[in-house]
Amino acid sequence: MLDLLLDPSFAASIPRFVTPILLAALGGALCERAGVFNIALEGFLLTGAFAAVLGAYYSGTPYLGAAAAMAAGMAMGLVFAEFNLRRDGDAIVVSIAINLLAAGLTTFLLRAIFNVTGAFSDPAIVGFGAIRLPLIEDIPVLGPMLSGQSILFYAALASVPVLHVFLARHRLGLRIRAAGENAEALRAGGVSPRRVQLLALVGCGALCGLGGAQLSIANVNLFVENMSAGRGWIAVVAVLLTRGRPWPLFCIALLFGAVDSLSFRVQGMGLAQQFTDMMPYLATLTVLIVLSWWRARRARGDVS
Amino acid sequence: MRIALNGVTVRFGLVTAVDGVSLGIEPGEIHALVGENGAGKSTLMNMLFGLVKPADGTIVIDGVERRWASPQDAIRAGLGMVHQHFMLQDSMSVLENIVLCAEPVGRFGFVDFARARARLDAIAESHGVSVDLDGQLGRLSVGERQAVEILKVLYREADLLILDEPTAVLTPQEKDRLFDTLRSFRAAGKAIVLITHKLDEVMEIADRVSVMRAGRLVASAPLAETSKEEIARGIVGGVLPAPRARRAQKPGEVVLSVDALTVARRGRDVGPVSFDLRAGEIVGIAGVSGNGQAELVRALTGLERPRSGAVSLRGERIEGRSVGERRSLGLSYIPEDRQRMGLALGASVSDNASAGRDDRRSFAAGPFLKLSAMARFARTLIENYRIRVAGPRARAATMSGGNKQKLVVGRELSRATPLVIAENPTWGVDIGAIDFIHGELMRMRDAGHAILLISTELDEVIALSDRILVMYDGVVSGEVAGGEASRERVGALMTSRAAAPSGPEGMGEVA
Numbered sequence: 132m133l134d135l136l137l138d139p140s141f142a143a144s145i146p147r148f149v150t151p152i153l154l155a156a157l158g159g160a161l162c163e164r165a166g167v168f169n170i171a172l173e174g175f176l177l178t179g180a181f182a183a184v185l186g187a188y189y190s191g192t193p194y195l196g197a198a199a200a201m202a203a204g205m206a207m208g209l210v211f212a213e214f215n216l217r218r219d220g221d222a223i224v225v226s227i228a229i230n231l232l233a234a235g236l237t238t239f240l241l242r243a244i245f246n247v248t249g250a251f252s253d254p255a256i257v258g259f260g261a262i263r264l265p266l267i268e269d270i271p272v273l274g275p276m277l278s279g280q281s282i283l284f285y286a287a288l289a290s291v292p293v294l295h296v297f298l299a300r301h302r303l304g305l306r307i308r309a310a311g312e313n314a315e316a317l318r319a320g321g322v323s324p325r326r327v328q329l330l331a332l333v334g335c336g337a338l339c340g341l342g343g344a345q346l347s348i349a350n351v352n353l354f355v356e357n358m359s360a361g362r363g364w365i366a367v368v369a370v371l372l373t374r375g376r377p378w379p380l381f382c383i384a385l386l387f388g389a390v391d392s393l394s395f396r397v398q399g400m401g402l403a404q405q406f407t408d409m410m411p412y413l414a415t416l417t418v419l420i421v422l423s424w425w426r427a428r429r430a431r432g433d434v435s
Numbered sequence: 436m437r438i439a440l441n442g443v444t445v446r447f448g449l450v451t452a453v454d455g456v457s458l459g460i461e462p463g464e465i466h467a468l469v470g471e472n473g474a475g476k477s478t479l480m481n482m483l484f485g486l487v488k489p490a491d492g493t494i495v496i497d498g499v500e501r502r503w504a505s506p507q508d509a510i511r512a513g514l515g516m517v518h519q520h521f522m523l524q525d526s527m528s529v530l531e532n533i534v535l536c537a538e539p540v541g542r543f544g545f546v547d548f549a550r551a552r553a554r555l556d557a558i559a560e561s562h563g564v565s566v567d568l569d570g571q572l573g574r575l576s577v578g579e580r581q582a583v584e585i586l587k588v589l590y591r592e593a594d595l596l597i598l599d600e601p602t603a604v605l606t607p608q609e610k611d612r613l614f615d616t617l618r619s620f621r622a623a624g625k626a627i628v629l630i631t632h633k634l635d636e637v638m639e640i641a642d643r644v645s646v647m648r649a650g651r652l653v654a655s656a657p658l659a660e661t662s663k664e665e666i667a668r669g670i671v672g673g674v675l676p677a678p679r680a681r682r683a684q685k686p687g688e689v690v691l692s693v694d695a696l697t698v699a700r701r702g703r704d705v706g707p708v709s710f711d712l713r714a715g716e717i718v719g720i721a722g723v724s725g726n727g728q729a730e731l732v733r734a735l736t737g738l739e740r741p742r743s744g745a746v747s748l749r750g751e752r753i754e755g756r757s758v759g760e761r762r763s764l765g766l767s768y769i770p771e772d773r774q775r776m777g778l779a780l781g782a783s784v785s786d787n788a789s790a791g792r793d794d795r796r797s798f799a800a801g802p803f804l805k806l807s808a809m810a811r812f813a814r815t816l817i818e819n820y821r822i823r824v825a826g827p828r829a830r831a832a833t834m835s836g837g838n839k840q841k842l843v844v845g846r847e848l849s850r851a852t853p854l855v856i857a858e859n860p861t862w863g864v865d866i867g868a869i870d871f872i873h874g875e876l877m878r879m880r881d882a883g884h885a886i887l888l889i890s891t892e893l894d895e896v897i898a899l900s901d902r903i904l905v906m907y908d909g910v911v912s913g914e915v916a917g918g919e920a921s922r923e924r925v926g927a928l929m930t931s932r933a934a935a936p937s938g939p940e941g942m943g944e945v946a
Contacts, residue, residue, distance in 0.1 A: 301545050302538045309524050309535055316522035319486065320536025321507025 141396055143275040146284045147350045149388030151176060151359075153287045154342030155366035156384050157294055158204075158335035163375030164298060165331035166311035166324075168222035171211060172370075173363025174233030175336055179204045179343020181237040184256055184354040185244065193259045197283070197344045204340025207233070208332035216325045216332075230363075238356050252353030259283060259349040281349035283341055290338070295377040307331050311375075339363070361411070365391075368415050372422055383418065390414040436462055436497060436513055436594035436626055438483070443492030445475070445482050452478040454650040455492070460595065465617060465627045467641035467658075469634070470670055471865035473823070473835030475650040476630045477519065480597045484516045485509035510537070515593030517584040519600045519630075525573035529566050530555070533587050551590075558589050562619055577724060578609035585616060596620060597628045602636060603862070606723050607893070607926060614640050632865060634663050648672050671867050686901070687714030689750075690765075690853050690885035691735075696744035696754075698730040704742060705730040705909040714853065717876065717886040719900030719917075721925050724891045727909035729771075732858050732889055736768045737761045749853060762791065767847040771858040771889075777843040778831045785827035788813035788846050820845035821871065837868035844872050848879060855879060858889045873899060893922055893929075905929055 155172045162169035179200040186199025211229060214220040238248075245251045259281040268278035298304040306327045309317045314324035346362075347354050365387050373379035394410035438460040445453040453475040460466050468476045481487040483494060485503030494501050496512060503509045506516075523532050534551045541547040552568060559565035566575070566582050575583070581601060588596055598617075602610045617627055617640065631637060637644055638658070645655040646669035654661070654669045689711045697706030705727035712718050722728055733739040735746060737758035746754040753761050762768075770776035778787050789798050789809040798805055798812070813827035820841045824834050831839065844860060857876060861869040876899060880886055890896050896903055901917045905928035913928040 300548070301543075302540050303544060305527075305531060305535055305538060305546060308527065312524045312526055313522065315520075316524060317536065319484075319506055319516070319518060319522040321485075321505050321510050322536045323505070 139272075139275040141392065142272055143279060144395070145276055145385075145389050145392045146280045147345070148391040149385055150281070150284045150287045150345040150349070151342040151362050152366050152369065152388050152391070153381065153384040154283070154290070154345065155339045155363050156369040156380050157287070157290050157377065158338030158342070159366050159370035160294065160373075160375035160377060160380055161307065161331040161335045161338070162328075163370050164311045165307040165328045166314060167211075167215065167328050167332060169211060169226060169332065169335060170223065170367045171207070171226035171229035171233075171363075172335075172339055172366045173359055173361070174226075174230040175204050175207050175339030176343045176346065176359040176363040176366075177233045177237055177357065178207050179340035180347040180358055181240065181343070181354055182340065183344035183346075183348045184251065185240075187258065187348045187352075188253060188256045191255065191257055193257050193344075193348050196257075196348045197259075197341060200340035200344040201337040202340070204336035204338070204343065205333045206336065207339075208334075208336030209329075211336075212329045212332045216328055234357055237354075241354065241356065248356075250353055250355040252351075256348065256352045258352040259344075281345060283345045283349050286341065287345075291377050291381045298377070303327070303330060342366075362391075365411055365415060368419070372418060386418070387411055387414060438595060438626065439495040440479070440483065441493045441495060443479065443482060443494075444490045445478050445487055446490045451650055453482065453489075456647070456650075456652045457492075458645055458652060458655060460626050460628060461643075462594070462626045463621055463624045464642045465621055465629060465640055467637040467644045468628055468630045468647065469632070469637060469644065469666060470647035471837065471867055473837065474647040474670075474865075476647050477599055479647070480516065480599060480628060480630060483509070484514055484597060507536075510591055510593070513592065513594040514597070515588030515591055515595065516597040517581065517588060517599065517601055519603070521580050521584055523572055523580060523583060525571075527572055528568070529570050529572055529575070529583055529586075530568040532572050532583055533568075533590050537591050555586065555590065558586065562589060562616060564589065564616055576609075577604040578606065578612070581605065581609070581613065585613075593625070595626045595628070597630070599630045600632065601629070602631065602633060604724070604891070606929070607922070610636075634666055637666065638663055646670055667866065670865075684715050684881065686716040687883060690714050690748070691887065692745075692747040693735070694745040694747075696731070696734060696746060697742045698727075698734045698739060699742050700727070700730050700909070703909055706742075707744060708906075708911055709744075710904060710911065710914075712854070712885045712887055714885050715880060715883045716901040717880050717888055717899050717917075719896035719903045720887065720889040720906055721893060721896045721903055721929060722891070722906035723929050726906045726929075728858075728889050728891075728906055730909075731906070732768075732856060735856060735887070736766065762852075765853040767850045767852045767855045769844055769847050769855070769857040769860045771862060773836070773839045773843050778839055780830070780832040782831060783813075783828050784817070784822075784824055784831055784834070784842065785810045785813040787831050787842060788816050788827070790846070792850075816842065816845040816849065819849075820875075837864040840864050841868055841871065844875060848875055851879075852884070854885050854887070856887045856889070859891060860888070861890075861892065861895060869895075893925060896920075897922065897925065 155176050159169060159172050182203030183196040183200035187193050187196030190196065207229060211225055215222050215225045241251055242248060261279040262282060264278040268274045298308060306317060306322055310324040310327040317324045317327065343359065346358055369380055369383040369387060373383055391411045394407040398404055398407045440456060440458045443453055443456045444451065456479055470476050478487060482489050485506040485508055501512060524535065530548060530551060533555065534546060539547045539550045555568060564582055564585055566579055566586065572580065572583065601613060605613065620627055629641065641658050643657050644661060644666055646653050646666060648670065691712040694709050695707040697704050708731060720728055734741040737756060741754055744754065745752060748761065748764050748766060751764060753764060774780060789812055792798055798809055810827040816822065817824060822838050822841045824838055834842065848855065861872050876886055876888065888896060888899055897920045903915045903917060903920050903925060904911045905913050905925055907929060915924055
């Protein structure tokens, strides 16, 4: 088991699992802090993954693929805003609708545009290459993890401190936090909380779109129906556990990503796939239990 | 800044909250706006501030007619408002709270906190209002929060300052400090509108008084040309309630016994607190809010498990019992927060009136509720407690604050339990309703019920209590007999433990 954990190819695979979860969770954090209960991250991710393939296939460059993914994610954010903010639809209902819509829409467009079912792969889909970092790649264990990843991984890493500073010191960040905590105060100050929440949703869509691009044009160069496979939900859990704070979010995303990656690894070791598929969710449950136990302890005042 | 409101009318659906009000506000003047809850004072000011749109009428500022699309327009025009419920963010720092919505921005839209800090330092110097800018707002006292609200208004360079019941939550010392600040604004030529219930404060500080009743302006005059009695008559629209006489009465058996009760709290635990409460007496618990009263009440009512100690209700130990068990053993509770704990705002008056009683035979047949019996009961409460509401089927949210509170008080007192715990029962309620609620509590006492009155309103505690326990820093810092209580004596105990008498006087019940 230890051999496995120290295996460079295992370390190298972790970022591929971490990136989509982290990007989606950072987007979710924007919504969480703005007081928008967005559990449609799964749908946002899936839409992004599809749009990335679409963009990369027609433009021949992964950058336009990623741009298309962001645009598609932002469009989903606008759809969410239209129904939740403007038409006052319940956030859970809107989320479920968007998740179902994304699954249906991508499947439909797969047939309509590429004329295939199930999966679409084509040499014309140009994905992101690995970026090798000299010197860093020679560090044991950490080297293969940090070097040789897609640009989206580095973007995701950079987004953590950026989001942290944004929320702490940027005008919009301040207003996003206010919208989530006491929106009435924002209104009394002459700022429309809904506008702030709309911007948070659009930002969330952009980040989720990038997460989707990692799935379809960085990890592989193809789109498979429902290829987000629950990662958006894991991101939702990460957001709720950390109440949308970027650094704790990063730690949780790292943990989930690692377990996700591990579950693929141990499949090769004779463990039943049904069990290994459960692993990310078991990890989620474990974290939930540990955190709630810890919070209850703290609330009782046993720990200062 | 000279403001004139001309024939302003505000409607919420079919209800006319403000009805053709014309009012002038002059610079360098403190203008008190008084009236019962639901008289339309706050609505009128919310309209002036752009939070509510008028159905009719105009706002004229310095001779120019103005229309607000949002409060942002009003703020830009130099209006500032300190709302009754503070518009603050608990998790943010004081500095972040002050700049929010008026952030000085540098490059890429990042907030230039250094610039804001420099301006606030200058403001603190010229007006004598200062709060630690880096402190987290959630940790501040109510008085400090209000100072933050005032700094917000100053930071925006407002020329008109509207304060909606600013003193409702302040200690006497905090109130004095606030009034000093307001006087300095007046001297600086700013216009100030003070919405309040407290006529003593009007007499103390106002230059001009306007009285509203049922949405209409019934009087507006310089303070010198009117009197406290005249203002009070204007508010209630008729004869004033007589001051309350206390009937002497020998307390009966012990109803509630609290022995060395401690309750967990962040920082220092509350307690140990010990006292007895007998039938036919009102024991008041005074203290500046945040000194352990809330935790004590939560432990007594069963909302929170105490850490240690014993609580007995009519001889039966209840500290481990649930809220429901305690209530059926004979406890009623008027919570401080009628919006969240006292009522279900989305439910009907009828549902609220019989809440907690649906297990009774009179309101339920098996698993089914007797809706007509519930409505009948609600109608009785509406009549007996003179609650102004459309009817039993109206939603609780449609009532004004005072009427909501009357419904809670009515529901709890009509259970006629041996013990009543009343927590700030007249918070934010108008004169008429205060008098009514006080009367009901006295009536219960005279009928032999034991009443524990927790209140941050010193006058209320002194007026009603047979004995007063003062809480400071989580413990009872002293006890004063009701007859001997004065504001100064109780006030001293409220602010320091050192002032607590160590002798036998009144401390007999305190272990």
